[in-house]
Amino acid sequence: MDNPEIARIFDEVADVLEIQGANTFRIRAYRNAVRTVESLTTPLRKWVEENRPLTDLPGIGKEMANHVREMVETGTLGFRDELLAEVPRSLIELMRLPNLGPKKAKKIYDELKIGSVDELEAAAKAGLIAAVPGFGAKSQEKILAGIAEYRQHGSRFLLPQAERAVEPLLGYLRESPGLERLEVAGSYRRRKETVGDIDLLAIASQPVPVMERFRGYPQVDKVLNAGDTKSTVVLGSGLQVDLRVVPADCYGAALVYFTGSKEHNVKLRRRAVEKGLRISEYGVFREQPDGEGEWIAGREEADVYATVGLAWIPPELREDRGEIEAAAAGRLPDLIRVQDLRGDLHMHSTWSDGRNSIEEMVTACAARGYEYMVISDHSKSLSMTGGLDAYRLRLQWHEIDQVRSRHPEIRVLRAMEVDILGDGSLDLEDEMLAGLDLVLVSLHSRLDLPGEQQTARVLKALEHPEVNVFCHPTARLINRRKPVDMDLDLVLRRAAELGVAVELNSSPNRLDLKDTHLKLARELGCKVVIDTDAHRTAELDLMRYGVEQARRAGLTAGDVLNTLPFETFWKAIQR
Ligand SMILES: [Zn+2]
Ligand SMILES: [Zn+2]
Missing domain, CATH: 3.30.460.10 (Beta Polymerase, domain 2)
Structure with missing residues (x-):
């Protein structure tokens, strides 16, 4: 059993305990275990096999350690099965809905005897949820939105x-x-x-x-x-x-067909029809007045595209966002690759919530062949991450200086991921901002502000003359948190005018800006950077997820600032 599944089972146990009204400490213990397991980079199976003490892990006590061992050895958790037997299946489905959660799901279940997501939707549409004590019209609306979201992403x-x-x-x-x-x-x-x-x-x-x-x-x-x-x-x-x-003769055709997207394939087939051809998962056929049609291609993807006058299209682009037209015109972009990156511009160290020291991060970046890198710990308002105030930031600079002298092989820039405060001001004094090589700004709090307010807040932050990069701009967490309500078009336009770069954060939970937004950013003339936001050395490898997202947006190396050699990069990142 692998780590994600172990985390999922712990999460399920916590949910059921919550429904049953168990002790909050007990529930929290399971949630903490989930977080630990999710953040581990080595499989727990290995820990068990090598007899390493699981209780060394944060949030893993004796009970959790026993659970982990049981799951690794038997592939299941008896305690979870016992718990699930005590709770109706349908209730478990309900509690997984966004905006609902275990406690509210239980209440609705008890009051209305609702047994499925469909029934819940019907009840909400009939106004029955708003009538349940503790719920109102607003929560009823939220539940409907949650159902829509669940249908779209729930099982992804x-x-x-x-x-x-x-x-x-x-x-x-x-x-x-x-x-x-x-x-x-x-x-x-x-x-x-x-x-x-x-x-x-x-x-x-x-x-x-x-x-x-x-x-x-x-x-x-x-x-x-x-x-x-x-x-x-x-x-x-x-x-x-x-x-x-599939047979070798139709492998390429099947690969095109099953790679999709549906929209891409529809357009491809339409193009074929115009040429008297038919493309299916079995190959490309020339239409005959009588019967089946004559097979003309299908072994390789490139053969299939060639029959309709197109160059082979990289899979990341196959979304019908203009790639077929570009291929027809011979204008397919030369998509960015991981090895094009010459620096990572966003990462944390033990000075805030990172797991590795500055020197460890530096060594790891140098080992990846980077020319330059940026240490960007959190600012003080994120106190739970150990964010730095001016005093500690000065101490950090001292350490960076020492590390720099030991590592001439890579250029270490001192930066900070400065919080954008509620009113759009920055969480660090101006004189300190001026002492940084780069200023990164991010939203981490008050993510639920109404659109106009959120937009104004961000615009105000970007106006600050020291700001260089706007990080994870929409603050979304995939499958978990929606993007903030903000006029992104306006924000990107202003960022382009001001010369503030926008980040593509490579963390697979974020991928922010996402493909369509990045495409827009490039069209509007924004500077774009791709970085990992690594909180440990292993996360420096997340860069490839960002690069893949950038490829989906059609970005080339030339569209991304941190593919440039240092001197050129340094000029380009200035406002
Ligand atoms: Zn951040
Ligand atoms: Zn960060």
Whole structure:
């Protein structure tokens, strides 16, 4: 059992305990364990195998350690199963809705005997929720919005969660005898920020044994469909996976078809029709007046695109956002790659809420071949992160100076991720701001301000002459927190005028700005930077998620400031 699943089970236990009105300390203990497990970079399985004391981990006491051991060894948690048996299934579904939570779900369940999300929606639309004591018209509206959000995202996995399930499965399948090719298609291949399910495509001389091996994968929880060339399973993590084995002649056509997006494929097919062709998952066919049509291509994706006069289109662009027109005109962008980055511009150290010292971060950045890097700890208003005031910031500068002298191989810039306060002023004195190489600003509080106020607050912050980068601009957390209500178009326009760069934060929970916003930012002439916001050395590797999101926006290396050599970068980042 892997870490995300262990975290999910702990979370479920906490939810059920909350419904049952258990002791709040007990509930919190489980929530803390979730946080610890989610932030771990090594699999707990390894800890158990190597007999490392789990209680060394923050938030993992004796009881949690026993739970972890049980899950790793048996693949399940008896305590969770016992708890679930005490609570109706439908209630568990309700409590997972955004804006609802365990306590309110229980109340609605008890008062209205509602047994499903559909029934809840009907009740809310009929005005029944507003009549429940403790609820009102406002919470009824929120519940409806939550249902809409749940339907859209509820069962979607973040990319790293999906990767943690998919990568070992690919390794396992590659050992099938007779397997010639294997690839992931779908939104996973398009590197969409979340994926619903996984589509695998394969070529194999003998499909049946590959299918059997797939269905026999130890992590399979349920087999939904067991065919000779197609099977569907659900993994223990809840991720649904389809595997199709297709003939070599139509592999490229199938890969185009199952990679999508739907919109991209529709446009592609329309283009084919105009040329008297038909594109399907089986290949490209020239229409004949009688019958099937003559097969003309399908082995490779590039062959399929070529039949309709297009260059091969990178999967990240396949969203029908102009890529087909660009391919037709020979204007496909040369998309940015991870190795184009020459510096990481946002990271934390033990001076605030990071796990590694400045020197450890510096060594790790140098090891990644960066020319320059930025230490940007939090400012004081984020007190729970140990944010720095002027006094501690000066001490930090002293340490940066020392580290610099020991590491001439990389340029270390001193910066700070300064909080934008409620009124749009900055959480650090002007004279200190002036002493920083770069000033990064972010929203971390009062994220629920009404649109006009939020926009004004951000604009005021960007006007401050010392500000260089606006970080994770919409403050969203994917699947967890909506973007702030703000006139992003106006903010980006102003940022472009002022010469303030906007960040693409690579944390897979954020990916902020997201693809469509980035595209807009580039069109408006904003400077763009991509960074990791790493809170530990291992997170410096998150850069690839940011790069993938940038590729989805059609960005080239030339669109991103921190691909530049230091001297040019330094000029370009100035206002
Ligand atoms: Zn931040
Ligand atoms: Zn940060």
